[in-house]
Amino acid sequence: xxxxxxxxxxxxxxxxxxxxxxxxxxxxxxxxxxxxxxxxxxxxxxxxxxxxxxxxxxxxxxxxxxxxxxxxxxxxxxxxxxxxxxxxxxxxxxxxxxxxxxxxxxxxxxxxxxxxxxxxxxxxxxxxxxxxxxxxxxxxxxxxxxxxxxxxxxxxxxxxxxxxxxxxxxxxxxxxxxxxxxxxxxxxxxxxxxxxxxxxxxxxxxxxxxxxxxxxxxxxxxxxxxxxxxxxxxxxxxxxxxxxxxxxxxxxxxxxxxxxxxxxxxxxxxxxxxxxxxxxxxxxxxxxxxxxxxxxxxxxxxxxxxxxxxxxxxxxxxxxxxxxxxxxxxxxxxxxxxxxxxxxxxxxxxxxxxxxxxxxxxxxxxxxxxxxxxxxxxxxx
Amino acid sequence: xxxxxxxxxxxxxxxxxxxxxxxxxxxxxxxxxxxxxxxxxxxxxxxxxxxxxxxxxxxxxxxxxxxxxxxxxxxxxxxxxxxxxxxxxxxxxxxxxxxxxxxxxxxxxxxxxxxxxxxxxxxxxxxxxxxxxxxxxxxxxxxxxxxxxxxxxxxxxxxxxxxxxxxxxxxxxxxxxxxxxxxxxxxxxxxxxxxxxxxxxxxxxxxxxxxxxxxxxxxxxxxxxxxxxxxxxxxxxxxxxxxxxxxxxxxxxxxxxxxxxxxxxxxxxxxxxxxxxxxxxxxxxxxxxxxxxxxxxxxxxxxxxxxxxxxxxxxxxxxxxxxxxxxxxxxxxxxxxxxxxxxxxxxxxxxxxxxxxxxxxxxxxxxxxxxxxxxxxxxxxxxxxx
Ligand code: SF4
Numbered sequence: 001x002x003x004x005x006x007x008x009x010x011x012x013x014x015x016x017x018x019x020x021x022x023x024x025x026x027x028x029x030x031x032x033x034x035x036x037x038x039x040x041x042x043x044x045x046x047x048x049x050x051x052x053x054x055x056x057x058x059x060x061x062x063x064x065x066x067x068x069x070x071x072x073x074x075x076x077x078x079x080x081x082x083x084x085x086x087x088x089x090x091x092x093x094x095x096x097x098x099x100x101x102x103x104x105x106x107x108x109x110x111x112x113x114x115x116x117x118x119x120x121x122x123x124x125x126x127x128x129x130x131x132x133x134x135x136x137x138x139x140x141x142x143x144x145x146x147x148x149x150x151x152x153x154x155x156x157x158x159x160x161x162x163x164x165x166x167x168x169x170x171x172x173x174x175x176x177x178x179x180x181x182x183x184x185x186x187x188x189x190x191x192x193x194x195x196x197x198x199x200x201x202x203x204x205x206x207x208x209x210x211x212x213x214x215x216x217x218x219x220x221x222x223x224x225x226x227x228x229x230x231x232x233x234x235x236x237x238x239x240x241x242x243x244x245x246x247x248x249x250x251x252x253x254x255x256x257x258x259x260x261x262x263x264x265x266x267x268x269x270x271x272x273x274x275x276x277x278x279x280x281x282x283x284x285x286x287x288x289x290x291x292x293x294x295x296x297x298x299x300x301x302x303x304x305x306x307x308x309x310x311x312x313x314x315x316x317x318x319x320x321x322x323x324x325x326x327x328x329x330x331x332x333x334x335x336x337x338x339x340x341x342x343x344x345x346x347x348x349x350x351x352x353x354x355x356x357x358x359x360x361x362x363x364x365x366x367x368x369x370x371x372x373x374x375x376x377x378x379x380x381x
Numbered sequence: 382x383x384x385x386x387x388x389x390x391x392x393x394x395x396x397x398x399x400x401x402x403x404x405x406x407x408x409x410x411x412x413x414x415x416x417x418x419x420x421x422x423x424x425x426x427x428x429x430x431x432x433x434x435x436x437x438x439x440x441x442x443x444x445x446x447x448x449x450x451x452x453x454x455x456x457x458x459x460x461x462x463x464x465x466x467x468x469x470x471x472x473x474x475x476x477x478x479x480x481x482x483x484x485x486x487x488x489x490x491x492x493x494x495x496x497x498x499x500x501x502x503x504x505x506x507x508x509x510x511x512x513x514x515x516x517x518x519x520x521x522x523x524x525x526x527x528x529x530x531x532x533x534x535x536x537x538x539x540x541x542x543x544x545x546x547x548x549x550x551x552x553x554x555x556x557x558x559x560x561x562x563x564x565x566x567x568x569x570x571x572x573x574x575x576x577x578x579x580x581x582x583x584x585x586x587x588x589x590x591x592x593x594x595x596x597x598x599x600x601x602x603x604x605x606x607x608x609x610x611x612x613x614x615x616x617x618x619x620x621x622x623x624x625x626x627x628x629x630x631x632x633x634x635x636x637x638x639x640x641x642x643x644x645x646x647x648x649x650x651x652x653x654x655x656x657x658x659x660x661x662x663x664x665x666x667x668x669x670x671x672x673x674x675x676x677x678x679x680x681x682x683x684x685x686x687x688x689x690x691x692x693x694x695x696x697x698x699x700x701x702x703x704x705x706x707x708x709x710x711x712x713x714x715x716x717x718x719x720x721x722x723x724x725x726x727x728x729x730x731x732x733x734x735x736x737x738x739x740x741x742x743x744x745x746x747x748x749x750x751x752x753x754x755x756x757x758x759x760x761x762x763x764x765x766x767x
Contacts, residue, residue, distance in 0.1 A: 133539055136549045136550065137546060140545045140546045145563065148553075149550070149553045150576060151564055152567075153567050153572040153577065154512050154513065155512065155572035155575065156511065156512070157512075157514015157515070158514065158572075160567070160572050296552065296557075296558060297544075297548070299558065300548065300557075300670060301667075307648070
């Protein structure tokens with residue numbers, strides 16, 4: 001195999017130990033490296049890599065690896081950049097992108113090269129099966145219900161798989177390998193050097209996120225989240241898990257913390273400072289940002305309420321929201337229904353959508369009014 | 382509880398612990414420990430946790446001196462188990478735990494609950510070993526001393542798993558998220574067991590059940606399923622024989638293409654789902670997905686029953702009878718005053734005690750009844766709110 005490990009090969013799989021060693025042996029002093037003209041050029045390439053990962057939607061435009069040494073270095077610097085910026089979402093995007101890229105290249109690889117990479121990953125594409133433990137570690141990150149272990153053929157500790165499925169799991173494994181190493185510990189001085197590109201990257205990231213989630217559209221909320229909001233509005237108490245799920249969900253789709261607190265105002269035991277604290281906590285003002293739970297977790301806590309046809313295609317309430325929202329938008333644009341895969345078409349016509357669009361805002365405003373009225377009454381009596 | 386009763390129980394516990402029946406779990410020093418004491422039992426239930434012991438000896442000495450009512454340790458391994466917060470404890474792994482509690486499965490007399498939950502445990506063990514491939518060596522079954530069993534999987538390869546991975550396993554044994562359509566769409570050439578064959582059996586059972594209904598009953602049942610109207614229901618009823626045939630021939634894809642069948646197999650049909658649930662192993666899900674649970678220490682005594690939290694090898698489970706094998710006290714007779722009229726199967730005998738009628742019963746049974754609050758030691762003074 002020794003010969004196969006030429007530079008071009010390494011550049012295709014920069015996450016391999018050998019590839020990282022190659023870079024590590026040559027770039028001993030990153031600070032000095034970045035001061036050179038070549039270093040600055042590579043840094044820009046790294047930033048391009050990060051940018052590409054932000055726009056990445058799962059399909060790769062026939063990627064070229066380019067000059068191998070440059071590719072290896074730019075991979076390393078992309079990791080430095082996202083580590084300095086420290087946004088979890090950004091790191092995740094980079095990992096997904098790099099994993100997809102390496103997998104695409106793998107599929108073009110010759111037999112010997114494929115063998116090498118798959119033995120490194122411990123996945124044998126020819127075997128059509130995988131040990132349960134390994135399967136669970138990979139597939140538990142896959143969204144669709146068809147990946148759930150319970151829906152698999154499992155015999156004597158092995159899960160049966162199609163070749164295509166093995167490839168998907170391989171990509172997931174690469175993603176995990178890359179993700180485990182991030183963020184890197186980068187010292188502050190070095191991060192200074194990337195400060196100029198920081199703003200731009202964050203701007204693009206935010207744009208992308210906004211584009212993805214867009215305006216809040218309550219008509220596209222999954223049944224579980226509607227049920228939680230209904231429960232609050234009708235004055236019932238939510239268990240902690242329910243509050244957590246709802247808050248994290250609303251935060252992720254773009255509601256501000258104040259807007260979220262407004263929703264909780266209706267709870268019987270509403271306590272502004274406590275709610276504020278909880279919302280801030282879940283929504284990340286205190287460091288960690290929490291992602292809303294998946295459908296599987298929702299089910300565990302009996303929060304998966306009112307499951308409908310859309311639910312069958314998603315493994316996550318956020319997916320549900322995005323899908324329906326996209327469906328509603330396309331429909332608005334095309335002015336007619338029958339979107340394949342996004343039925344049922346009861347979803348509302350144009351007028352309804354516009355009407356429902358600002359329902360959250362309206363609900364909030366109404367609650368505020370009602371509360372004020374109540375206060376007035378209290379003062380009068 | 383009267384002071385005399387408390388004293389009696391505590392003495393029996395002391396005796397048991399002094400005799401040295403304890404076995405420490407692996408990695409004692411990396412576990413967090415939690416205790417509940419006899420003294421504070423009358424007050425609100427309070428667990429003293431965040432304790433740690435650097436070695437087995439130290440733990441045993443503590444237990445023998447303090448004689449707690451309940452003893453727990455963390456399924457998790459920590460770098461600093463005594464630290465007050467999870468962050469400071471530095472979690473670095475946990476055993477995989479399953480909790481089977483009869484309370485979640487059925488109501489009824491204690492010994493019947495125990496035998497039902499044992500069946501459930503056997504089902505779970507079979508799934509873990511035969512289907513999921515965990516090694517029997519890495520599995521410990523434990524009678525909880527209360528209403529069920531715990532299973533500890535100590536396999537090192539899964540120790541670092543988070544809730545996400547653990548959920549896959551517990552959802553598998555519970556059948557949560559199962560989609561019959563997806564399962565039958567897979568090629569079953571070399572692997573047709575597990576949920577596929579369970580599903581097939583349940584479908585057969587269900588169709589047979591449906592066939593036995595009168596036409597009216599069947600119609601009523603089917604149309605009660607959301608999404609099935611009279612027309613589809615009639616189709617289904619007419620097709621039952623053929624469907625059973627298709628099932629026997631293994632032609633499930635054809636069966637699934639029939640109108641209404643997908644709905645019948647879905648969550649919209651509680652009758653079908655209930656049968657499916659019957660063949661799952663009903664472990665309590667949150668216990669498995671929680672990576673920092675406290676769990677009863679095997680070989681300790683359960684303060685609410687006086688029974689021994691009994692560790693078992695997988696192969697010893699079938700012959701195990703908790704009301705004999707988890708009893709550690711003797712037959713010396715003790716006089717008790719029953720607080721309630723109770724019939725109990727215990728040490729292979731049927732006992733019946735009448736409320737308020739003082740009686741001499743074997744010490745072991747006395748501990749059992751007193752711990753459960755069903756009797757007091759006779760003659761002791763009672764104190765208010767004791
Ligand atoms: S399936 Fe998922 S999205 Fe649908 S209601 Fe349940 S938790 Fe919500």
